[in-house]
Ligand SMILES: Nc1ccn([C@@H]2O[C@H](COP(=O)(O)OP(=O)(O)OP(=O)(O)O)[C@@H](O)[C@H]2O)c(=O)n1
């Protein structure tokens with residue numbers, strides 16, 4: 346008889362951003378969404394995911410809102426100091442996990458700003474092995490244009506959209522592998538806007554798992570009513 350070893354699984358939530366594109370006084374993760382702070386929705390959602398050992402939430406040093414969230418008292422939730430950029434916050438969280446999670450543990454990195462993630466999508470992402478990482482993503486459905494440089498509006502060419510996917514979170518990887526890859530990528534000056542970018546820079550090819558359009562990243566003011574609509578529709582179904 347073989348005894349299956351269950352890999353310990355943690356969630357890391359980067360929540361130390363300032364939400365500049367939202368243009369409000371307080372960071373977007375604390376703005377009210379359907380009567381509760383946005384981050385409360387995200388954490389409530391994560392707390393319902395199956396088989397999660399703990400959740401490291403990376404918040405800014407000067408954050409004075411986190412402790413007021415009801416979820417902050419949940420014993421599975423651990424507050425970690427974030428960093429200047431998203432990648433710095435994730436790296437701080439990974440270093441925390443290397444001290445507190447079991448050896449060989451896996452992490453699901455999920456943006457605080459994505460409160461509408463569906464549990465069924467997370468379960469699909471967690472299905473099977475992912476030794477080199479796996480991410481939720483969406484194949485693009487629009488025609489994709491490229492310009493010569495950022496800010497320009499003159500089209501240079503149309504890209505082959507059959508090969509283009511939009512990255513979402515959660516993004517899954519072994520903690521140690523991702524920590525090494527992210528540290529190296531930052532040291533090499535690689536632009537790391539998600540976890541997969543760091544793994545790619547290290548020569549790995551993380552797997553794409555089709556996600557859902559409803560897993561929006563709340564970024565600009567128009568996203569708030571959209572997120573409220575998605576959450577309300579889900580409660581009714
Ligand atoms: N130094 C940072 C910057 C971002 N994030 C987090 O990374 C996620 C995705 O980033 P984004 O949506 O870009 O959030 P902000 O950086 O806050 O937004 P903006 O770029 O508009 O300032 C968010 O949950 C955000 O809180 C973080 O933990 N640490």
Ligand SMILES: C[C@](O)(CO)[C@H](O)COP(=O)(O)O
Pocket residue numbers: 431456511512513514538539540562
């Ligand atoms: C990680 C991410 O949500 C995947 O789409 C995204 O890259 C975060 O980017 P941002 O520049 O921090 O908005």
